[in-house]
Amino acid sequence: MAVLARGEDYFGKEGFPVAVRRVRTEPDGGPSHLHDVTEVDHFHDFCELVLVLSGRGRHVLEGQSFPVSAGNVLVVQGSQVHAFRERDGLVLVNVMYDPERLPLPEGLLRRLPGYSALFKLEPSFRTAHRFSSRLDLGREDLGVAEVLAERLAKEEQGKDPGHEALRLGLLVELMGFLSRRYGESEAGESRALLRMGRLISTLEQQYAEPWTVAALARMAGLSRTNFLRTFRQATGQSPIGFLIGLRVESAKRLLRQSDRSMTAIAHDCGFGDSNYFARKFREATGRTPTEFRRRPLE
Structure with a gap:
């Protein structure tokens, strides 16, 4: 049975809802930090951004297993049951955040086509795409993402005055950086998700146009039924x-x-x-x- 990883165990009951944890594959199989449930089937009451820094293993998501290795980036939405197994030197950085409690600039972030694709759509379509819609970072880009996560962790640990603003800013910068990199992806499944992301961005900019569902479905390259389902997964709303x-x-x-x-x-x-x-x-x-x-x- 899957266990619930509670945000209060990482953020504190009244703490700022952004936290960073580094997970290493320990020789004795022990945990990397308090409340480490990496190898246990679990789900969250928050969201998690996972950077795979090195090693290899398998990510078990909703009963399906996918290989992971250095450079992979995964977004895990709260209700998704998952775990990492068969870890061989696997090192992860988990950036945990609660979008319900954070003033994320969603409207501005969605202007990046890769944001909706990576943070909203890809987690829902990962099993259907057999993980082929994932984001893979090269060594240099992975280094940039790791530095941003380390700076975020440092602010969390130091808790100097204003740390909340800096942590929020660093999280948004990391999201923006990864969204741009996803927008450069050439994988077929990624391109399909990006079309939807671009459509959402277009609506943000041209909301006064006389859009119809049929026209939007054509822009997305989807049937009306698939478009309506995919759009709701991306935004939580109908297109209209x-x-x-x-x-x-x-x-x-x-x-x-x-x-x-x-x-x-x-x-x-x-x-x-x-x-x-x-x-x-x-x-x-x-x-x-x-x-x-x-x-x-x-």
């Missing part, structure tokens, strides 16, 4: 729900910063008319656009 969220956020900015009419704002944000705009805005915020303009900070 995602678009409406982007449009509402844009409308909120215009309501705070301008005196444009409701009709003009609805048009600029991609809503068909002011009545539809008002209805969707209220569904999302609990207030009408007029009420929001009067009290934008409530």
Whole structure:
């Protein structure tokens, strides 16, 4: 039976939810750190970014086994049951973080096509792709990622004033670096995930366009059914729900910063008319656009 690796064991009950642990294959098979469950089937109530620094072994994920070696990068989402077995000199760096408790700049990160592909899509499609959609880093890039993780660990250990801001910044830098490297991947399965990542990035930039599900599915190179399933896995929302969220956020900015009419704002944000705009805005915020303009900070 899989065990739950609890975030509070790594972050502390009220601690900042970013932690780094280095895992070595010890000669006696012993743990590398307190609460080391590397070889035990386990799942998390947080997310984990794994850098394979050296050695080799097998990653068992949801009952399927894949070989891992130096340069592999894995993102493990909280509910995924996994373990590392048959470790031969395997050295890992585990960067653990709780996205539910961190102010990650998701909107900005998703402008990197590789971010959605690596951090949202690849973990869900790893078994279907037999790990062929993974990120592999060369020696130089692996060194850069390791240095960022070491700096993050140093801030965690020192806890000097402002360490939370620096840890968040280093985590975002590491995510951005790996996302860019994933965006350069040539593997067929990776390219398919990147198409979806680019589509999400396009929607972030061009949310006011009159998008349809059919047009978006064509852009992604997927059938309508596969597209809808894949998009929800990537964002947690339907394509139309995602678009409406982007449009509402844009409308909120215009309501705070301008005196444009409701009709003009609805048009600029991609809503068909002011009545539809008002209805969707209220569904999302609990207030009408007029009420929001009067009290934008409530």
